[in-house]
Amino acid sequence: MSGGVEWALHCCVVLSGAERPVPAQRLAQLHDVSPTYLAKQLQALSRAGIVRSSQGAAGGYALVRDPGEVTVLDVVEAVDGAGPAFVCTEVRQCGPFPAPPRDCARACPIARAMHDAERAWRASLRSVTIADLAGTVADEVPPERLGAALQWLRGPAG
């Protein structure tokens, strides 16, 4: 899993609390990430239809949908891709006793066990939304610090 997932999730939580579009530069400053690295993650989120950018003096990034409708899985898949972590190369069809293709319509039992586990992983990530995360952050972060950060996000670039 790439390090971009941590940043992208933090970014979405921040945007869910922002009252207006946040310039990419501000998002980078807020978490002390390089703007180049940031741009890559924001592009991935943008391609996945999770954020959109607007131009102009008040321009910046914003969530496209309600934060209650964006799941953690959406963000993870936007950044790291939706492909399976376990890839079956059909080793059962190799060697001196290969399974004939007609016996391989169904995935190998080993691949099924691995895919079941990935389904459980995805189901867990799908059960949490950006709004859920933002709610927990609001419960756990002292209101002064949260307020100061949101205030700063609104202010002029500096």
Added chain:
Amino acid sequence: MSGGVEWALHCCVVLSGAERPVPAQRLAQLHDVSPTYLAKQLQALSRAGIVRSSQGAAGGYALVRDPGEVTVLDVVEAVDGAGPAFVCTEVRQCGPFPAPPRDCARACPIARAMHDAERAWRASLRSVTIADLAGTVADEVPPERLGAALQWLRGPAG
């Protein structure tokens, strides 16, 4: 996830059906894998206490424990390591509004969501044993092919 997982799991299922130790070379031939690549996976399984090798004319690899006591998770962690896929770098402690260390005794809500999902993944892999996989293989693979392969594993190296 490394490709070694697929091979290592197939190898453990094969060993659970073998009546005596299987030479590494046979295991490599059976699935048409390079002996060098094979050696790496077998060493990982051996370090994790899942297989052991014996020397001599009848030597080779065997499972150490009952196949009903070796889980898919054991094999996956032996090959790919037991560390988390998501690594939190504490980005919340960076930037102009860092969370002070005293507020960070508990993992960040984002890290918790990611770790919950990995727990679900591990629980799923822990619920399936090598014996379970071997049972499914025995149900799904025609007995002639399975018998021929097991017969060949017992025979002289060739």
